[in-house]
Amino acid sequence: MIDPSARIGEHVIIHPGTVVGPGCEIQDGAILGKRSTRATGPVEPLVIGAGTLICAQAIVFAGARLGERVIVGDQAFVREDVTIGDRTVVGRGSTVENATTIGARVKIQTQVYVTAYMTIEDDVFVGPGVTTTNDDTMGRHDVSYALRGATLRRACRVGGGAVLCPGVEVGEEAFVAAGAVVTKDVPARGVAMGVPARVVRTVPDADLLERWRADPA
DSSP, X not given: OBOTTOEEOTTOEEOTTOEEOTTOEEOTTXXXXXXXXXXXXXXXXXXXXXXXXXXXXXXXXXXOEEOTTOEEXXXXXXXXXXXXXXXXXXXXXXXXXXXXXXXXTOEEOTTOEEOSSOEEOTTOEEOTTOEEOOOTTTTOOOTTOOOOOOEEOTTOEEOTTOEEOTTOEEOTTOXXXXXXXXXXXXXXXXXXXXXXXXXXXXXXXXXXXXXXXXXXX
């Protein structure tokens, strides 16, 4: 179902069952509702909330759910079983793998790799070129092994080019410096930097989100 107020660009492919909400804009060459090659039976439709912008040549799979006023950048890639909250931005060329939950007002910058089985809470900032991973064995495991993506707690910030290893948790309002390799959990309000990353201080009160949010929503 495509709301009549949605704006659809040139050469867009929208697969059957996709729901496009009112006021959405789908730019040239985007593909919506692509079926995963791993799917063996019926799949849930792609649902796109009101006012969302899907930019040129982005691909969003069936089974994803996007909230209102989301932006999916040019050539970005969002897999099945992904939930993205209202007003979140997925930057140009970024990938969000399957079975990942992303909250509201999250900023994922250009060319970020969000691996499968991650949780990203509200108001998180992920800098350009960040890489996340979910397999400690790098493929040397049997079916009993559970992949574990990172967990990014509310309002934490991850600097450009950082690498997050499988299963790590970055705490609420924590700060990971650019280029850091995070192999262990970072506590709430911890400032971590280096290779491997170490906590060197605490985020001051002056840098907390509530002092910088443009609106209280």
